[in-house]
Amino acid sequence: MAKARVLIRPKEGILDPQGKAVEGALPALGFEGVGHVRVGRMVELEAEDPARLPELCEKLLANPLVEDYEIESIDGG
Amino acid sequence: MLWGVVQFPGSCDERDALRACSLLGEARLVWHEDRDLSGIDAVVIPGGFSYGDYLRGGAIARFSPVMEAVARFAAAGGPVLGICNGFQVLCEAGLLPGALLRNEELRFVCRQADLIPEGEANGHFATENVGQTTTRTLSIPVKHGEGRFYAPQEALDEIESRGQVAYRYAPGQNPNGSARDIAGVRNEIGNVLGLMPHPEHAVDPLTGSTDGLRIFEAVAGAREGGP
Numbered sequence: 129m130a131k132a133r134v135l136i137r138p139k140e141g142i143l144d145p146q147g148k149a150v151e152g153a154l155p156a157l158g159f160e161g162v163g164h165v166r167v168g169r170m171v172e173l174e175a176e177d178p179a180r181l182p183e184l185c186e187k188l189l190a191n192p193l194v195e196d197y198e199i200e201s202i203d204g205g
Numbered sequence: 206m207l208w209g210v211v212q213f214p215g216s217c218d219e220r221d222a223l224r225a226c227s228l229l230g231e232a233r234l235v236w237h238e239d240r241d242l243s244g245i246d247a248v249v250i251p252g253g254f255s256y257g258d259y260l261r262g263g264a265i266a267r268f269s270p271v272m273e274a275v276a277r278f279a280a281a282g283g284p285v286l287g288i289c290n291g292f293q294v295l296c297e298a299g300l301l302p303g304a305l306l307r308n309e310e311l312r313f314v315c316r317q318a319d320l321i322p323e324g325e326a327n328g329h330f331a332t333e334n335v336g337q338t339t340t341r342t343l344s345i346p347v348k349h350g351e352g353r354f355y356a357p358q359e360a361l362d363e364i365e366s367r368g369q370v371a372y373r374y375a376p377g378q379n380p381n382g383s384a385r386d387i388a389g390v391r392n393e394i395g396n397v398l399g400l401m402p403h404p405e406h407a408v409d410p411l412t413g414s415t416d417g418l419r420i421f422e423a424v425a426g427a428r429e430g431g432p
Contacts, residue, residue: 145310145311148311188265191297191304193303193304194304
């Protein structure tokens with residue numbers, strides 16, 4: 129089994145209200161100078177056939193119309 | 206006319222949808238594991254939080270057994286109406302264009318909205334067959350947290366040029382930041398319709414509007430006038 133981590137984020141240019149809300153909360157907590165916050169999601173999994181992961185991402189984990197994804201191998205980590 | 210109302214684990218508007226459909230014919234629930242839609246004349250995919258909305262709204266529901274049957278039903282020209290979460294399911298399944306994203310203001314919105322029906326001449330969902338005044342707005346409630354219709358600019362242009370916009374929010378009433386005020390779209394052929402507002406909650410004077418019936422009547426008309 130190969131361990132992998134999939135990072136999914138809103139595509140560039142797509143409004144991310146979650147990121148905006150997080151960004152808006154930061155100054156109130158004393159964190160100034162933080163911008164361009166984008167909130168995505170991370171999926172960890174173990175796969176017998178890692179070659180099929182892109183297909184899995186396209187079909188289920190991400191919506192390619194609105195999200196980009198990256199697959200990272202975390203074997204041996 | 207027999208309506209099939211799909212029920213996923215986490216659906217929550219199937220009872221109102223059943224009631225709305227039963228005003229126009231017979232209606233029964235179709236469980237998400239069913240693959241058999243025989244005898245059903247029109248399918249409604251109701252609102253709610255199918256499979257807990259895990260991952261994305263509709264993302265998991267689209268792989269349920271019943272959705273294979275719904276895709277075949279739609280391919281054969283059968284009318285399909287997706288409401289709210291049902292709209293999300295149809296987009297995820299590729300039966301409708303675009304995607305529904307988190308509301309621009311991050312808030313869950315729950316309010317009455319005026320909808321402008323559009324492109325009556327396109328497809329089978331011809332509201333002009335139903336009412337005399339095709340341009341009259343429909344008063345229908347919205348209630349959702351992820352209803353911002355999105356498609357890339359070129360795709361939006363295509364959707365518009367093919368007459369696939371079914372409903373727009375009246376000027377100034379866009380509740381969620383939807384592109385071009387789009388509240389509902391139909392597929393290219395015109396037998397699959399999805400919208401965020403809830404016509405099933407607007408079929409009885411008790412709740413302030415019966416305009417939702419017009420949308421169900423249009424779907425019924427799609428069966429009668431369709432292939």
